[in-house]
Amino acid sequence: MFYNEYGDTGVKVSALGFGGMRFEEPKNHGKSAEMLLHALHKGITYFDTAPGYCEDNSEIIFGKAIKEMKKEGVPFYVSTKTNKPKAADVRRDLEKSLKRLNLERIDFYHCWYVLTLDDWEGRKKGGAVAEILKARDEGLIRFPVFSTHLPGNEIRNVVEEGYFRGVTLGYSAINSPYREDGIKAASENKMGVVVMNPLGGGTIIQNEETFNFLKVKENQSILEGALHFLMLDPRITVRLVGFGNMHNIDTAVSAIDSFQPYTEAELSGIENHIESDFNSLCTTCMYCNVCPVDIPVWKFVETANSLYFNTKEKPGNRLKWHWGTNLSVLDSCTECRKCEDACTQHLPILERFEALKERIGMEQQRG
Numbered sequence: 478m479f480y481n482e483y484g485d486t487g488v489k490v491s492a493l494g495f496g497g498m499r500f501e502e503p504k505n506h507g508k509s510a511e512m513l514l515h516a517l518h519k520g521i522t523y524f525d526t527a528p529g530y531c532e533d534n535s536e537i538i539f540g541k542a543i544k545e546m547k548k549e550g551v552p553f554y555v556s557t558k559t560n561k562p563k564a565a566d567v568r569r570d571l572e573k574s575l576k577r578l579n580l581e582r583i584d585f586y587h588c589w590y591v592l593t594l595d596d597w598e599g600r601k602k603g604g605a606v607a608e609i610l611k612a613r614d615e616g617l618i619r620f621p622v623f624s625t626h627l628p629g630n631e632i633r634n635v636v637e638e639g640y641f642r643g644v645t646l647g648y649s650a651i652n653s654p655y656r657e658d659g660i661k662a663a664s665e666n667k668m669g670v671v672v673m674n675p676l677g678g679g680t681i682i683q684n685e686e687t688f689n690f691l692k693v694k695e696n697q698s699i700l701e702g703a704l705h706f707l708m709l710d711p712r713i714t715v716r717l718v719g720f721g722n723m724h725n726i727d728t729a730v731s732a733i734d735s736f737q738p739y740t741e742a743e744l745s746g747i748e749n750h751i752e753s754d755f756n757s758l759c760t761t762c763m764y765c766n767v768c769p770v771d772i773p774v775w776k777f778v779e780t781a782n783s784l785y786f787n788t789k790e791k792p793g794n795r796l797k798w799h800w801g802t803n804l805s806v807l808d809s810c811t812e813c814r815k816c817e818d819a820c821t822q823h824l825p826i827l828e829r830f831e832a833l834k835e836r837i838g839m840e841q842q843r844g
């Protein structure tokens with residue numbers, strides 16, 4: 478395992494982090510908690526959870542595991558979050574997390590999911606930021622940090638206000654240009670950078686042909702290529718992978734362990750391929766799950782990704798067989814654009830719906 482210093486905190490954390498949002502059996506707390514122990518034994522020391530993850534089981538699983546992890550005598554670091562704008566609610570979230578996690582102090586406490594600059598202003602006005610800093614002064618939080626889906630230049634604004642010691646953001650070969658300035662700003666300000674969604678929500682693995690350019694070493698798998706791409710960037714402290722089972726942990730750990738520095742030519746080969754188009758892909762983060770008429774927006778936008786790829790699968794078939802839905806579901810769309818406001822990639826979702834309808838219509842005409 479590789480270890481990196483988290484910004485200027487003096488704390489060294491593992492280059493691969495445990496994301497607690499994808500447990501395959503979240504109701505089986507004992508089995509899921511064993512995964513954290515296994516990860517610790519494999520050298521992972523950064524563990525990330527949040528209230529609400531896995532139908533609110535994740536923090537409970539972490540708490541169960543942490544009791545055992547404390548007995549191991551090796552350092553580990555826990556991250557959790559609050560998305561509340563009001564001070565009193567932040568305090569309630571924090572106290573609940575401390576209790577559930579079996580901790581006296583949380584290492585990395587996130588002002589979570591800052592989606593727009595208006596939202597950020599709301600966190601300050603509502604007292605959330607001040608409350609997080611107060612909790613740090615009381616010793617309940619070690620490092621105040623934030624997580625965000627803002628574009629890079631707006632992340633810079635928050636970073637430069639100087640409240641936080643680190644940032645967690647979605648970053649992968651798919652959207653790297655979109656967030657580049659945020660990473661740059663964090664690094665210039667000596668902050669830790671935790672990258673979530675390093676595999677583009679599965680898009681990279683599922684579209685191996687499109688992302689083959691990430692495989693530059695002999696016998697490198699697409700998973701290794703995607704993670705090594707992020708290992709190349711010394712500004713990134715932790716690559717956070719959501720683990721469903723033990724096998725996922727073993728595969729990701731061995732992918733990180735097999736990292737070898739790239740030559741200049743290998744590096745520029747990759748950079749040449751990261752086209753601006755990749756900014757415009759859906760990462761299936763599901764933050765658009767806000768539709769008042771219950772349209773599963775991400776299923777359609779993810780399917781529309783294929784309009785940008787040379788995949789063999791027809792979009793109509795993907796909707797039907799992968800997502801179990803069809804275009805008629807879109808008939809109830811009122812065009813309120815709430816999904817667009819919530820989209821972490823700021824995608825023009827209604828345009829994607831139209832493009833998808835057009836493509837599938839053409840497919841049907843061809844028979």
Ligand code: SF4
Pocket residue numbers: 767768769770771772774809810811812813814815816817
């Ligand atoms: S624009 Fe359509 S799909 Fe999006 S939230 Fe509104 S009704 Fe739902």
Ligand code: SF4
Pocket residue numbers: 758759760761762763764765766774775778779819820821822823824826
């Ligand atoms: S449409 Fe946007 S918010 Fe929805 S899953 Fe895709 S990237 Fe995420």
